[in-house]
Each structure stands twice: as structure tokens, then as C-alpha cells.
Amino acid sequence: MAELQSVEAALAALLQDVPVTPPEPLPCDAAAGRVLAEPVTARLDVPPFDNSAMDGYALHHADAGGWLPVSQRIAAGQPATPLARGTCARIFTGGEIPPGADCVVMQERVERDGEMAWLPAEVPAGDNLRRRGRDVSVGASLLPAGERLEAAALGHLAGQGITEVVVRRRPRIALLSTGDEIVDPGQPLAPGQLYNSNRPMLTRLLERFGAEVVGASSVPDRGEATQHRLQEAADIADLVVTTGGVSVGEEDHVKAALARLGRLDLWRLAVRPGKPLALGRLPGHGGREVRFVGLPGNPVSCFVGAWLFLRPLLGAMQACPALATLPQLSARADFATRTGPRRHYMRVTLAFGEDGILARAFRDQNSGVLSSCIGADALAVIPADHRVEPGDRIDCLWLRME
Ligand SMILES: Nc1nc2c(c(=O)[nH]1)N[C@H]1C(S)=C(S)[C@@H](COP(=O)(O)OP(=O)(O)OC[C@H]3O[C@@H](n4cnc5c(N)ncnc54)[C@H](O)[C@@H]3O)O[C@H]1N2
Numbered sequence: 001m002a003e004l005q006s007v008e009a010a011l012a013a014l015l016q017d018v019p020v021t022p023p024e025p026l027p028c029d030a031a032a033g034r035v036l037a038e039p040v041t042a043r044l045d046v047p048p049f050d051n052s053a054m055d056g057y058a059l060h061h062a063d064a065g066g067w068l069p070v071s072q073r074i075a076a077g078q079p080a081t082p083l084a085r086g087t088c089a090r091i092f093t094g095g096e097i098p099p100g101a102d103c104v105v106m107q108e109r110v111e112r113d114g115e116m117a118w119l120p121a122e123v124p125a126g127d128n129l130r131r132r133g134r135d136v137s138v139g140a141s142l143l144p145a146g147e148r149l150e151a152a153a154l155g156h157l158a159g160q161g162i163t164e165v166v167v168r169r170r171p172r173i174a175l176l177s178t179g180d181e182i183v184d185p186g187q188p189l190a191p192g193q194l195y196n197s198n199r200p201m202l203t204r205l206l207e208r209f210g211a212e213v214v215g216a217s218s219v220p221d222r223g224e225a226t227q228h229r230l231q232e233a234a235d236i237a238d239l240v241v242t243t244g245g246v247s248v249g250e251e252d253h254v255k256a257a258l259a260r261l262g263r264l265d266l267w268r269l270a271v272r273p274g275k276p277l278a279l280g281r282l283p284g285h286g287g288r289e290v291r292f293v294g295l296p297g298n299p300v301s302c303f304v305g306a307w308l309f310l311r312p313l314l315g316a317m318q319a320c321p322a323l324a325t326l327p328q329l330s331a332r333a334d335f336a337t338r339t340g341p342r343r344h345y346m347r348v349t350l351a352f353g354e355d356g357i358l359a360r361a362f363r364d365q366n367s368g369v370l371s372s373c374i375g376a377d378a379l380a381v382i383p384a385d386h387r388v389e390p391g392d393r394i395d396c397l398w399l400r401m402e
């Protein structure tokens with residue numbers, strides 16, 4: 001039997017020559033989670049004018065230390081007039097610093113008597129000032145291509161008055177569920193059948209990774225039907241993902257159908273869960289090359305396979321570096337385990353304490369037990385042929401992210 005491949009070899013095969021989806025313009029209001037196809041350059045200074053960081057009094061620092069007349073009042077949104085030397089201005093947070101002032105004293109340090117204000121001595125120039133362009137200056141790089149538009153980036157675009165961006169088209173995914181025993185929720189369940197957990201789970205994960213599921217259908221365990229559905233899927237998608245039917249039984253038709261239509265690049269990994277994972281390519285509409293990932297049917301194999309393989313693949317398709325890898329944390333195990341010839345990706349929760357991070361493993365790590373993925377903070381990576389005792393250091397891949 002052919003040797004099992006490593007995760008690294010599978011990732012290298014998967015990420016080779018990945019076609020990037022085309023750019024498309026999109027209103028910023030609809031761009032959350034999308035990936036910038038072009039860098040954005042700042043066209044405004046932010047803040048656009050020197051302004052006060054405090055409610056208080058603006059003055060020239062050389063005039064501090066004594067009583068000064070209050071010569072103007074500047075609320076946020078009002079224009080300031082030049083400040084006469086020897087006077088101060090009542091100012092509010094965000095108010096424009098008047099020409100001639102170079103510092104602000106917060107009102108808690110100031111005594112007020114009618115139109116006069118007492119200001120403490122030795123106020124440094126620049127105190128409590130937010131200078132024009134401190135955050136962003138015109139012409140500077142605002143956001144690079146490949147940035148995923150999350151909260152702060154969307155705020156940054158709005159801060160420039162930008163209403164439209166050019167983003168990568170979301171990769172289109174066709175999801176095929178194989179298995180005669182798999183039934184859609186809402187249908188009655190006959191003996192020997194079970195409901196399709198993988199489809200909604202993968203749909204949600206794929207959407208979180210920036211993709212759009214454009215087709216989701218079920219495939220009976222027959223070679224011809226599998227081939228037909230694979231071709232239909234390849235015609236509408238950038239990536240075809242199947243679940244189940246990639247093991248060694250005679251009811252496992254996916255690999256054969258793939259090999260007939262396109263090409264099987266790699267099959268069977270030294271990992272648990274997810275051993276029979278298959279990677280390949282299919283010819284799409286008009287001769288396009290469509291990627292193929294065949295996940296094993298066990299729900300945990302699908303969950304882990306999506307994080308390990310679909311996420312970086314979708315990152316490459318959107319030219320988004322943030323999706324390429326998962327952050328790695330070092331934790332202490334609070335469990336004992338032993339691996340055989342396959343690397344084990346165990347579902348763990350992480351407790352962040354004063355002594356560091358403690359990883360707790362879900363009790364049943366079988367690849368059919370989807371409960372082990374609910375609330376999982378991370379995947380603990382246990383090398384092949386390895387023994388872990390409680391307290392041992394282990395590497396964990398952080399999952400609490402997009
Ligand atoms: N003789 C061998 N048998 C198996 C091997 C092997 O090396 N030799 N490998 C085992 C491993 S490891 C895995 S993983 C599974 C994967 O097999 P398949 O990818 O062909 O998956 P299926 O047999 O179709 O399904 C496996 C399991 O998952 C259930 N399933 C499938 N789809 C769904 C779904 N959409 N929702 C919920 N559950 C689903 C299915 O009913 C099966 O119980 O092969 C082992 N066998």
C-alpha cells in the first residue's frame with residue numbers, strides 16, 4: 001500500500017499554482033470579510049486638523065502659569081480663529097486647535113472665574129494635542145492588497161470618505177455530500193440512515209474563510225452518478241469539495257470519478273483524523289482548472305480538514321496571507337495520550353492562567369464524534385509515534401479566528 005503523505009506535502013501540492021479569483025468593485029457597506037485586490041492609498045490626513053485630546057483650555061505654552069482671559073470657545077465641529085497671545089481658548093475634545101496655541105490643559109487642572117481661567121505653570125508644548133495626520137497622512141499606504149476587511153480596516157476606509165473598494169471575488173465552492181445513508185434534515189430517517197451534518201458545518205466554515213457556496217447537492221454511491229455530479233460541480237465552481245466516499249471500500253467512488261474526469265494529485269495522509277483525504281483537479285467550464293478537495297466523511301475529519309486545508313487554499317485563492325496559517329501556541333497538556341504512525345490533531349479547550357496555557361482535550365477524540373469540535377479553541381498537534389504525559393508541552397493551532 002502506498003505510503004501515507006505528510007500534511008506539509010499535501011499543503012505544498014494543494015497550494016501550487018493556485019489561480020487567484022478576479023477583482024471586482026464593491027461598496028464598502030457590503031465588503032466586510034472581503035479581501036482587498038488593490039492597495040488603498042490615503043487621500044486625507046487623519047485627523048484632518050490639529051485637535052484637542054481633552055476637554056480643557058488651549059493656549060501657547062509660554063503663557064501658562066497664572067490667570068488668562070478666555071478669548072474664544074471651540075466645540076468639536078466649529079472652526080477656530082487665531083488665538084491672541086496672552087489669552088486662552090475654552091476647547092472641547094475633538095475641537096480644532098486655534099492657530100497660535102500649542103497645548104491644551106485639561107479642565108480638572110484649571111480654575112475658572114467668569115471670563116478668566118487660571119492655568120498651571122510648565123505645561124509642555126504639544127501636551128494633549130492630536131496632530132493633523134498623526135494616524136494617517138495623505139499619500140501613505142492605508143491598507144495593503146491582501147488585507148481582509150474587518151472592523152478596523154472598514155473604519156479606516158470610512159475615515160477616508162471611501163465608499164467603494166476593489167476586492168477579490170469570493171471563491172465559488174460546490175459542495176457534494178456522498179453516501180446513500182446521508183439524508184437532509186427535514187426528511188424522514190429510515191433505518192441505517194443519518195442526517196447530513198457536514199454540509200451546514202462546512203458551509204459555515206467556508207463562508208468564514210471568505211468563500212461562497214454556490215451549489216450543494218447529494219451524490220448517491222454509484223460511479224456514474226458521482227462522475228456526473230462532479231462534472232456539474234466543476235462547471236459552476238472554482239473549487240469542488242466532496243465529503244465521504246474517499247476510503248478504500250467498493251462504495252467509495254469519488255477517487256475513481258476524479259481520476260476519470262481530471263487528476264488525482266495526492267491521496268491518504270498520515271493524520272488523524274482525515275487519513276483518506278484526496279486532492280486533485282477537474283476540468284471546468286471552458287477548460288478552466290478547478291481544484292478538488294475530497295474530505296473523508298467522518299464529521300471531525302471534515303472539520304479538521306477544513307481548518308488545515310480549505311482555509312489556506314481559500315487564502316491562496318483570495319491572495320490573503322492572513323488565511324494562510326493558523327497561529328501556533330505552546331501549552332501544557334492536562335491529559336495523557338499516545339500516537340501511532342499518524343500525527344493526531346486533537347480538539348482541545350485552552351485555559352489561560354498565570355502559569356501559562358493549559359490544554360484540555362475532549363474526552364472522546366474519535367473522528368465520528370462531532371461534540372469534540374463544539375467549543376474547541378485549538379487543535380493540539382501531537383506528532384506521530386509520540387507519548388504525551390500531563391504537564392508536557394504541546395503545540396496548539398488556535399481556531400478562534402476567521
Ligand atoms: N478498510 C478500511 N476502512 C476504512 C479506512 C481504511 O483505511 N481502511 N479508513 C477509515 C478512516 S480513517 C476514515 S476517515 C473513513 C473515511 O471514509 P470515507 O471518506 O469513505 O467516508 P464514508 O465512508 O463515506 O463516511 C465515513 C463516516 O462518516 C459518515 N458521514 C459521511 N458523510 C456524512 C455527512 N455528510 N454527515 C454526517 N456523517 C457523515 C458516514 O456515515 C460514515 O459513518 O474510512 C474508514 N474506513
Ligand code: MOO
Nearest residue numbers: 273274275301367
Ligand atoms: O482518518 Mo479517519 O478521519 O481517523 O476516521
